[in-house]
Amino acid sequence: xxxxxxxxxxxxxxxxxxxxxxxxxxxxxxxxxxxxxxxxxxxxxxxxxxxxxxxxxxxxxxxxxxxxxxxxxxxxxxxxxxxxxxxxxxxxxxxxxxxxxxxxxxxxxxxxxxxxxxxxxxxxxxxxxxxxxxxxxxxxxxxxxxxxxxxxxxxxxxxxxxxxxxxxxxxxxxxxxxxxxxxxxxxxxxxxxxxxxxxxxxxxxxxxxxxxxx
Amino acid sequence: xxxxxxxxxxxxxxxxxxxxxxxxxxxxxxxxxxxxxxxxxxxxxxxxxxxxxxxxxxxxxxxxxxxxxxxxxxxxxxxxxxxxxxxxxxxxxxxxxxxxxxxxxxxxxxxxxxxxxxxxxxxxxxxxxxxxxxxxxxxxxxxxxxxxxxxxxxxxxxxxxxxxxxxxxxxxxxxxxxxxxxxxxxxxxxxxxxxxxxxxxxxxxxxxxxxxxxxxxxxxxxxxxxxxxxxxxxxxxxxxxxxxxxxxxxxxxxxxxxxxxxxxxxxxxxxxxxxxxxxxxxxxxxxxxxxxxxxxxxxxxxxxxxxxxxxxxxxxxxxxxxx
Numbered sequence: 001x002x003x004x005x006x007x008x009x010x011x012x013x014x015x016x017x018x019x020x021x022x023x024x025x026x027x028x029x030x031x032x033x034x035x036x037x038x039x040x041x042x043x044x045x046x047x048x049x050x051x052x053x054x055x056x057x058x059x060x061x062x063x064x065x066x067x068x069x070x071x072x073x074x075x076x077x078x079x080x081x082x083x084x085x086x087x088x089x090x091x092x093x094x095x096x097x098x099x100x101x102x103x104x105x106x107x108x109x110x111x112x113x114x115x116x117x118x119x120x121x122x123x124x125x126x127x128x129x130x131x132x133x134x135x136x137x138x139x140x141x142x143x144x145x146x147x148x149x150x151x152x153x154x155x156x157x158x159x160x161x162x163x164x165x166x167x168x169x170x171x172x173x174x175x176x177x178x179x180x181x182x183x184x185x186x187x188x189x190x191x192x193x194x195x196x197x198x199x200x201x202x203x204x205x206x207x208x209x210x211x212x213x214x
Numbered sequence: 215x216x217x218x219x220x221x222x223x224x225x226x227x228x229x230x231x232x233x234x235x236x237x238x239x240x241x242x243x244x245x246x247x248x249x250x251x252x253x254x255x256x257x258x259x260x261x262x263x264x265x266x267x268x269x270x271x272x273x274x275x276x277x278x279x280x281x282x283x284x285x286x287x288x289x290x291x292x293x294x295x296x297x298x299x300x301x302x303x304x305x306x307x308x309x310x311x312x313x314x315x316x317x318x319x320x321x322x323x324x325x326x327x328x329x330x331x332x333x334x335x336x337x338x339x340x341x342x343x344x345x346x347x348x349x350x351x352x353x354x355x356x357x358x359x360x361x362x363x364x365x366x367x368x369x370x371x372x373x374x375x376x377x378x379x380x381x382x383x384x385x386x387x388x389x390x391x392x393x394x395x396x397x398x399x400x401x402x403x404x405x406x407x408x409x410x411x412x413x414x415x416x417x418x419x420x421x422x423x424x425x426x427x428x429x430x431x432x433x434x435x436x437x438x439x440x441x442x443x444x445x446x447x448x449x450x451x452x453x454x455x456x457x458x459x460x461x462x463x464x465x466x467x468x469x470x471x472x473x474x475x476x477x478x479x480x481x482x483x484x485x486x487x488x489x490x491x492x493x494x495x496x497x498x499x500x501x502x503x504x505x506x507x508x509x510x511x512x513x514x515x516x517x518x519x520x521x522x523x524x525x526x527x528x529x530x531x532x533x534x535x536x537x
Contacts (some may be wrong), residue, residue, distance in 0.1 A: 030507065040288075040296030041306070102501070109499060119494055124412060147448045169494060172357065173475055174304035174404045176303020 007078045015079060019086040022053040023093070040145035055163045059085055059184055062160050066191040081137055084156070088134045091163075095127050119169035126162040128188055129155050154184040157192075224430055232306045248444055269318075270432040279510035281422060282350035283519075288361045288504045290430050296503060297354065297437045300404055301390065301397040308399070309437035310467075316396045318457070327357045327387070327463035341427065343376070344368040348431070349424060354448035354486045354518045356472075357524065358511075359501045362465035365445050366428035371419045380417070386418040387411070388444060389460040389470035405471050411444065411455035412468035414527075422447060422523055425458075430496045450522040462531035481537040484529065486518035490537050 002011065026049050029038045038045040061084040065150045068076045103110050133153055135141070142149050164185055168178035287293075298431040299309040302316075321337040346366050354360045374386065392407035400407045416442040417423060427434060434440040439456025446453050452472050462468070472480035479493050488498045499511035517524055528536075 002424050037306070038507070040292040041501065044359075044499060046507070100508065101507060106499075106510060109496065109511075113496060117495055135301075173300070176402075 001073070002075050004075075004078065006158075007075050011079065012082060015082060017105065019057065019082065022049055022090065025049070032096075038197060043097065043101045047102060050094035050097055051167070054087055054089075054094050055160075055167060056161050057087035057090060057157070058163060059181065059188070060186045061087055062156065062185065066188055069191070069195070085134060085137060088130045091127055091130060119166050120168070122162045126159045126166065129159050131161075134157075157189060161189075192205035203210045219348055221461075256494075262403050270428075270435055272301070272432055273346055273366050273428045274329040275348045275431065276430075278347040278349050281354055281523075282348070282364075283362060285350070285352065285362045286314050287350055287364045287430075289383035292503050293361060294427060294435050294437060296361075298357075298451065299412075299437055299439065301407075301409065301457070302400045302437065303399045304404060310435075312398050313436035316393070316436040316440070316457075318434075318436060318522060321441045323442065323458060324460040325377050325462075326460060328380045328383035328465060329463045330378065330380065337427075340373060341368060343398045344372050346424075346427070351424070351445060352518050352520075353445075353454075354500060355445065356452055356484070356492065356516065357478070358495060358499070358514075359503055360514075361503045361519075363432055364425055365426040366431060367424045367426035367445065368421040369421055370444070371421060373425055373461075374415075377461070382465045384415055384452055385464045385466065385468050386415060387462040388413075388455045388458050389458075389462070390455055391457045391459040405475050408459075409455060409471045410468065411453055411470050412445075412464075413446070413453075414467075414525055417446070420524060420527065422520060430466065447516040448486060448524050450486055452480070453484050482511055483533075483536050484536075486514065487516060487533055487537070488514040489516075490534055 026038075026046055029036045029045070030042075033072070061080055064076045064080040064083070068074055099105065099110065103113075114124050115121065133155060136145060136149060136152060145152065164178060164181045167173060169180065171178055224314045295310045298306065298307040299313070302309040302312040322334045323337060323340055323347045324334050325332050346368060348364055348366050350362060350364045352360060353363050370386075379386075388411045391397075392400065394407075413423065426439070426443050429435075429438060429442060434443065439454070442458045443456040444454050444458065453470075467482055470480075470482055472484075473482055474480040486497075491497050497514055499509050500514045502509070505512075515521070
């Protein structure tokens with residue numbers, strides 16, 4: 001098992017660069033470096049790339065706890081904050097792309113869409129809920145909030161399903177990809193529920209075993 | 215290149231894609247497709263006929279000015295690489311990537327239903343008596359993006375007349391070919407296959423309705439609906455059924471694919487209407503393909519700007535109910 005220092009020095013920097021790749025890939029295509037391009041509908045390409053990676057990174061963030069449990073790898077939790085913050089970064093860029101490039105700050109359209117288009121409403125709600133999580137992600141905030149920090153950050157259990165729903169509702173007919181996300185999220189959240197079930201509670205198990213022995 | 219806003223003074227209408235010599239970008243696409251094919255099936259697969267563009271041939275035609283917009287057409291590259299043609303996959307780039315194996319020649323079209331002239335006809339025989347015309351039409355997708363496309367084709371009305379529909383013929387139904395072996399998208403039930411569409415008889419007889427066989431002066435590439443497709447520019451793009459194998463005259467309103475898939479979202483008429491939103495998104499404004507990264511949406515026009523020509527068709531109809 002890698003030590004805290006190893007994680008900090010040797011795992012986090014490459015992970016940071018890895019998480020930055022989707023952003024760099026968009027930048028490369030914006031400037032058409034090396035004959036690349038964003039294609040016929042560049043705004044859609046940028047918006048979709050950011051949205052997809054926002055959702056992917058939030059799902060990966062959600063996977064850290066189950067993966068730690070399954071593979072007995074507690075060090076994974078040290079990567080969780082960076083993954084979550086990058087998820088927020090891409091979701092924010094996805095939103096800003098919509099606001100600035102797609103809508104061009106056309107407020108009548110923006111406000112009506114947020115209010116009237118359910119898939120935009122839930123996407124926007126998910127973004128709003130991510131803000132307090134990002135703001136309270138620092139060590140200082142964790143200390144200050146104490147026990148409440150954990151309760152607050154359970155919001156992510158609502159945010160990620162909303163993100164999947166937002167994607168599912170936006171798709172015209174081919175829902176295969178949103179359903180893959182849904183399956184993964186159901187497993188990741190289902191695992192947490194399963195862990196909390198009384199029968200799985202180790203103390204409960206021990207008590208039951210003792211009773212049988214007697 | 216994308217970042218620079220177009221200034222009124224510079225050669226604003228010339229797009230980079232138009233400057234690129236055709237041979238160069240066709241070659242580039244050939245290489246890309248070969249690479250994609252090789253990537254998908256291993257080495258050696260590059261030998262299969264992947265480049266649908268290679269098969270397009272020049273057409274002789276006359277521009278129909280009356281029915282052509284003066285707007286600048288989108289580049290050939292945009293029109294042939296950004297497509298909705300679910301038979302080849304649901305991504306915009308799937309049709310160009312996956313349509314290389316499709317064989318649009320030879321092609322026969324079945325005429326059936328309430329008409330005097332019925333049977334199977336070679337496409338050449340259907341087209342032969344008619345002069346091909348070029349029409350530069352606006353195209354508005356139900357997904358709220360738009361293009362300007364120089365189609366080549368024959369007026370649908372002329373073909374319909376030659377079929378001599380009977381008095382019972384109130385609608386014209388169209389069917390796309392069913393070839394899952396050549397159309398990988400048909401192997402998944404994303405929609406009910408084969409794709410079907412339909413028009414009311416007066417819509418089909420309207421001079422704007424076009425049976426297209428080409429674009430940019432060349433025969434249709436596979437990804438754009440080779441060898442024969444419908445173009446109804448006042449309606450959302452999905453009404454423009456592609457790779458047509460059957461034209462059927464019916465007394466009753468025929469079923470249409472997107473209406474079957476989601477009846478509350480896609481109606482039979484599917485007329486472009488900025489006032490009637492899709493249940494999930496606004497139809498008031500559209501993104502024009504080719505406008506680049508820093509130009510936002512523009513307002514959508516009633517009947518996609520063809521109100522003057524076709525407004526009478528729907529007089530007295532509630533367009534909210536008949537969406």
